Every structure is written in structure tokens, then in C-alpha cells.
Amino acid sequence: MQSYWFGDVGENGCTPYQGGPEALAKRLDTIKISLGTFVPFDWNDAGKCSFTPNREEYIRKLRELCFYLAEAGITRQYESRDAELLQMVRTLDQLDDVSNVLTERALEWHRINNPGFSRKYMRLPKQKLLPMMKRGGSPAFRQIINEIENLASARTALMKEVSRRADEVVPNCSALLGGLVAARLVSQAGSLQTLSRLPGSSIQVLGARTALFSHMRGGTPPPKHGIIFQHRRVHNAPKEVRGKVARVLAAKLAIAARLDHYRQELAPEFIESAQAMIDNAGSAT
Amino acid sequence: MIWVENVLVSPGEGGVYGERMLKEYRVWDPYRSKLAAYYYLGGEFALTPDMVVLYLGAANGTTVSHVADYAGTVYAIEFAPRPMQDMVAVARRRNNVVPLMADAAQPERYAPLLEMADLIYQDIAQPEQVTIAIRNRIFLREGGRMLIMLKTRSIDTAEVPGVVLERSVAALEAARITVLDTKWLDPYHKDHAAMLCSIGPGPG
Numbered sequence: 001m002q003s004y005w006f007g008d009v010g011e012n013g014c015t016p017y018q019g020g021p022e023a024l025a026k027r028l029d030t031i032k033i034s035l036g037t038f039v040p041f042d043w044n045d046a047g048k049c050s051f052t053p054n055r056e057e058y059i060r061k062l063r064e065l066c067f068y069l070a071e072a073g074i075t076r077q078y079e080s081r082d083a084e085l086l087q088m089v090r091t092l093d094q095l096d097d098v099s100n101v102l103t104e105r106a107l108e109w110h111r112i113n114n115p116g117f118s119r120k121y122m123r124l125p126k127q128k129l130l131p132m133m134k135r136g137g138s139p140a141f142r143q144i145i146n147e148i149e150n151l152a153s154a155r156t157a158l159m160k161e162v163s164r165r166a167d168e169v170v171p172n173c174s175a176l177l178g179g180l181v182a183a184r185l186v187s188q189a190g191s192l193q194t195l196s197r198l199p200g201s202s203i204q205v206l207g208a209r210t211a212l213f214s215h216m217r218g219g220t221p222p223p224k225h226g227i228i229f230q231h232r233r234v235h236n237a238p239k240e241v242r243g244k245v246a247r248v249l250a251a252k253l254a255i256a257a258r259l260d261h262y263r264q265e266l267a268p269e270f271i272e273s274a275q276a277m278i279d280n281a282g283s284a285t
Numbered sequence: 286m287i288w289v290e291n292v293l294v295s296p297g298e299g300g301v302y303g304e305r306m307l308k309e310y311r312v313w314d315p316y317r318s319k320l321a322a323y324y325y326l327g328g329e330f331a332l333t334p335d336m337v338v339l340y341l342g343a344a345n346g347t348t349v350s351h352v353a354d355y356a357g358t359v360y361a362i363e364f365a366p367r368p369m370q371d372m373v374a375v376a377r378r379r380n381n382v383v384p385l386m387a388d389a390a391q392p393e394r395y396a397p398l399l400e401m402a403d404l405i406y407q408d409i410a411q412p413e414q415v416t417i418a419i420r421n422r423i424f425l426r427e428g429g430r431m432l433i434m435l436k437t438r439s440i441d442t443a444e445v446p447g448v449v450l451e452r453s454v455a456a457l458e459a460a461r462i463t464v465l466d467t468k469w470l471d472p473y474h475k476d477h478a479a480m481l482c483s484i485g486p487g488p489g
Contacts, residue, residue: 033397040396042401043337063376074386078366
């Protein structure tokens with residue numbers, strides 16, 4: 001006997017399954033198949049079955065089921081809790097890019113009309129630089145500066161949201177890295193599931209692709225850190241131990257990512273011991 | 286296959302992905318579709334209205350829509366959710382397309398939904414592309430054909446494409462799949478080869 005989506009086909013005729021797409025889908029889940037022995041359904045043998053009058057009807061029912069399955073599958077993929085976090089953090093990084101490019105351009109424009117503008121103003125923080133440039137610009141110029149300022153405030157709002165979401169979705173990684181960097185790590189890996197399957201050594205250099213490949217091709221020293229460099233304990237560490245801190249942090253992150261993916265809740269005792277080990281790596285000489 | 290003024294077209298309702306129309310026919314662009322390129326380069330295996338096609342790696346469903354214009358029934362398999370959304374939209378407008386969201390490397394997951402096919406068409410950019418084709422051979426009817434679009438750069442970035450093709454042919458032959466014809470898809474698709482195969486008797 002062989003089970004298909006529409007029913008079982010055996011020596012003495014076939015038993016059709018009853019029910020709509022949902023019921024059929026459920027039943028489909030229970031069919032286990034070994035490729036070695038499976039005989040695919042052949043429409044030419046359909047005469048043995050009286051489950052459906054003609055091919056059009058067969059395809060119509062099958063399509064109904066397949067649309068149901070495809071839509072359920074797509075929803076399931078997008079529902080995974082990290083899918084939105086991923087888009088959020090990528091939007092955030094892209095906002096930065098856009099705002100920087102626009103600011104640079106506006107600055108070039110501003111200099112044309114202000115011969116007295118010198119390098120010392122470039123060192124001003126953006127919040128001070130932009131209002132200064134706005135004074136005396138043309139209406140369109142002022143409008144563009146306003147837009148850049150709006151982008152900056154959208155960025156701040158988004159950043160808060162990203163941190164909050166990361167605390168929910170990847171609580172353990174966030175506890176070690178901070179929400180924003182943890183979210184970037186997930187984004188770089190592609191998904192939380194992928195991240196949770198990476199070894200610590202891969203996590204350590206995630207985001208340092210160029211350096212890693214130039215090392216593998218030969219010649220250059222290996223990268224010590226990728227995205228995790230953005231974490232203060234890595235970039236504040238003295239140069240001699242920075243690689244060591246990155247390595248210990250990455251190893252702990254590999255565990256944290258697995259906790260996040262499979263347990264989906266904060267593990268305080270793990271975080272405590274991990275923090276201690278990372279601090280230890282930074283202080284030991 | 287239908288040609289209008291030396292342009293490959295397919296009969297069907299237009300407006301699937303913004304394709305041009307030519308005298309009521311949908312223009313099938315060889316630069317976008319590997320199957321169209323295969324026909325432009327003299328590929329002889331023609332699609333007919335009585336055919337059941339198993340299409341592995343359906344992506345956004347652009348080529349699928351043209352295949353469906355010619356063939357009887359198309360089982361379109363795609364794994365990634367984003368292209369699958371587009372594919373479902375294409376399938377809704379063509380009632381001979383059955384969309385399946387599944388991993389072509391795991392036929393046992395979707396086997397109960399399929400039926401015997403006359404053609405297995407594969408366009409998957411995966412290193413284990415050939416293994417995937419072999420695993421799906423059980424769905425091929427006796428006398429049926431397999432058309433594999435080999436993306437040599439996905440199989441081995443560093444190796445010479447010709448060598449990758451030779452190795453793939455050898456792997457297929459070892460699984461008792463006879464390679465009848467191979468064709469490079471230059472200039473339409475770089476480092477891609479079309480392999481037309483038939484299966485011999487014996488276990489898969």
C-alpha cells in the first residue's frame with residue numbers, strides 16, 4: 001500500500017481521505033516515506049481509483065491543498081521572531097549610510113557659498129553642524145537639512161526599538177553584547193537559527209569577511225574580530241589581549257545564541273559566569 | 286515551440302512579470318530564462334501540451350509561467366519564502382501550475398503530492414545540484430527526460446567550467462542517467478550548461 005495526498009492506494013483499490021485542505025495537510029504530515037521503496041503516483045493508473053472523476057478535478061483539489069501549504073509555509077518562515085528584527089537593524093544601518101552621504105553632500109554645497117568654512121567645523125558633532133549650515137542657505141537647502149535632521153530622529157527612535165526587540169528575541173546575546181550589536185550579529189548571520197549553528201570561531205570573525213578571505217588567500221594576518229569589535233569590552237581592551245577577549249566573548253556568544261534559539265529565555269546563571277570569564281580574559285596579562 | 290519573427294514566444298495571458306508581448310504572444314527572453322536560451326541555441330527537446338513537468342528551483346516563477354503556457358501540468362518547487370510569494374501569485378493565474386514550497390534536496394517531503402513526470406527540469410544554483418537531480422529521478426516516467434541547467438560557478442568557483450561539466454556528466458552516468466546532449470548557454474548565461482538526460486533502468 002502507498003499513501004498519497006489524496007488517499008491510500010493498495011492492491012484492492014484505494015481509500016480516499018476526506019476533508020478540506022487543512023485536514024489533508026495534517027494527514028500529509030503523518031505520511032512517512034522512504035525514497036528507496038516509494039512509488040510515485042501515476043495518473044495512468046488513476047483508473048483504479050474512483051476518488052475523483054477527472055484530471056481537472058484532481059489538479060484543482062491538489063492546487064487547493066498546495067496553496068494552503070505554501071501560504072502556511074511562507075507565514076511560518078516570516079513569523080520566526082527574528083525576521084522582523086533583521087529588517088529593522090538593516091534599515092537602521094541603511095539610515096546611517098543615507099544620512100552620512102546626504103550630510104557630506106550638503107557640506108560640499110555649503111562650502112561653495114561660505115569661503116570661510118574650514119576644516120575645524122567638520123569636527124563638530126552633526127547636531128551642531130546641521131543647524132549652523134542651515135543659517136543662510138537657500139530654501140531648498142534648508143529643507144534638505146531638515147530632512148537629514150528628521151532622518152536622525154527616525155534613527156534614534158528605530159535604535160530604541162531595535163534594542164528593545166533584541167532583548168526579547170535574543171535575550172542572552174543582548175545581555176552579553178547589548179541589543180544593537182546583538183541584532184547586527186543576527187543580521188550578519190542571516191537568521192537566529194543560522195547564528196545558533198555557527199561555531200564560536202565563526203562568530204568571532206562575522207562581519208570581517210574581507211579580512212578573513214584575504215587571510216585565507218594567504219599573506220595577511222587573520223582578523224581578530226568582526227562585528228563584536230563594536231562591543232566596548234573588545235574595543236576598549238588593551239591591544240595585546242583584544243584577540244583573547246574577542247575569542248572568549250565569541251565562544252560565549254555561540255552558547256548564548258543556542259540558548260536564544262532553543263530555550264528562548266534569559267539564563268541568568270550562564271550570563272553571570274560568562275561575564276566573569278570575559279572580564280577575566282580582559283584583565284589577565 | 287512557437288517562434289514569431291525569430292523571437293521565442295509562448296501562448297498565454299501576459300503581464301506576469303512585465304514581459305513584452307508580440308502578436309498576442311508572450312516574449313520569452315533568453316537573457317532572463319535559461320530554458321529560453323537553450324531553445325535559442327538550438328535545443329531540440331520541445332514542451333508539449335500532454336506533458337507533466339517537475340520544475341525544481343522555480344524561483345519567482347517567470348520561467349515557470351512560460352513552461353506552463355506550453356506544458357500540461359507543472360509542479361513547481363521552490364524553497365525560499367520570498368520568491369515563493371511571487372511564485373504563488375503566478376500559480377494563481379495559471380491553473381496548470383502546482384506550487385510546492387519544499388526543499389528539492391528532500392524529495393521524501395513532497396513525494397506524496399507529486400505524480401510521475403515526463404520532464405524534470407532543474408535550475409538550482411547549489412553545489413550539490415547533480416545529487417539533487419539524482420534524488421528526484423524516481424519521479425521520472427520511463428522514456429522521460431531530465432533537463433539540468435548546470436551552474437558551474439555554484440558547484441566550484443575555482444575550477445574550470447568545462448571540468449565541472451565533465452565531472453557532473455560522470456556523476457550522472459554513475460547513477461545510470463544517460464547524458465544525451467550538453468550545450469553551453471553562452472552568450473546568454475555565462476558558465477552555465479544545459480544537460481539533456483534520459484534514465485536507464487535500475488535503482489535510483
